[in-house]
Amino acid sequence: MVIQSNMxxxxxxxxxxxxxxVFNKYxxxxxxxxxxxxxKEEILILLLAELNEEVGSTSTTCIEGG
Incomplete structure (x- = not known):
């Protein structure tokens, strides 16, 4: 994922x-x-998934730490 919770x-x-x-939707x-x-944490998981989908990033397109 490109977009993370610390952003x-x-x-x-x-x-x-x-x-x-996406931010407007939420x-x-x-x-x-x-x-x-x-x-809130339960929304954060969904939000991050949707944001990353919007920008075309998934766990398969990025490696952890880089």
């Missing part, structure tokens, strides 16, 4: 503009706070 919504949208629609403001600090 902020604002920085994600700056790199991948199309993710703005009613998440584009702040500088990390996703893990603004989204």
């Amino acid at each position: 902020s919504p604002k920085s994600i949208v700056l790199v991948w503009e199309s993710t703005k629609e 009613n998440i403001q584009l702040t500088d706070k990390t996703l893990e600090s603004v989204v």
